[in-house]
Amino acid sequence: MNRLQLTASIVEREVLRYTPAGVPVAGCTLQHHTEVVEAGIARQVELTLPALAAGEVSGRIEGCVMGVEMLFTGFLAKKHRNARTLVFHITELQDIGKD
Template sequence: MNQLQFDASIAERDVVRYTPAGIPIVAARLQHQSEQMEAGIKRLVELDIAAVAAGEISGRFNQAALGSQFRFSGFLAKKNRNSKSLVFHIVDFEPVV
């Protein structure tokens, strides 16, 4: 199963673009920071990940405030067929309160 959920802020967001099939897509960079337990030791985890929101979710994502914290749900996939880079595909998100 390929599912990922984490809290992050929207660090950067591109303008909406459209696929040849007319599907809206918004590319972005998400930033995450948390403390995690690993081998019984607290570890500071920081990451910056490329993300995309496609279809209906792209409109809501495009309106979300930059810098605000959200809980994102989605999956990981290659950037393109020949790439080794991963992109997080946003399926849903909600504000973290």
């Protein structure tokens, strides 16, 4: 199963674009900070991740306030067919009420 849930905030946003079929696509960069326990030791995790949303979700991405933490759900896929880099494809997002 390829499913990812991540609490993060949008730190960069690209201009809304459209596929040749007319589907809106919103690209952005997400930033995540958390503390996790690994092998009994607390570890700080910070990362930035390229992401995109297509269709109805793209409009919701456009409406998000930058820097506000949200819960993003989706999947990981290659950026292009032969690429090694991954992109987080957002299929759902939820306001978690944090500033």
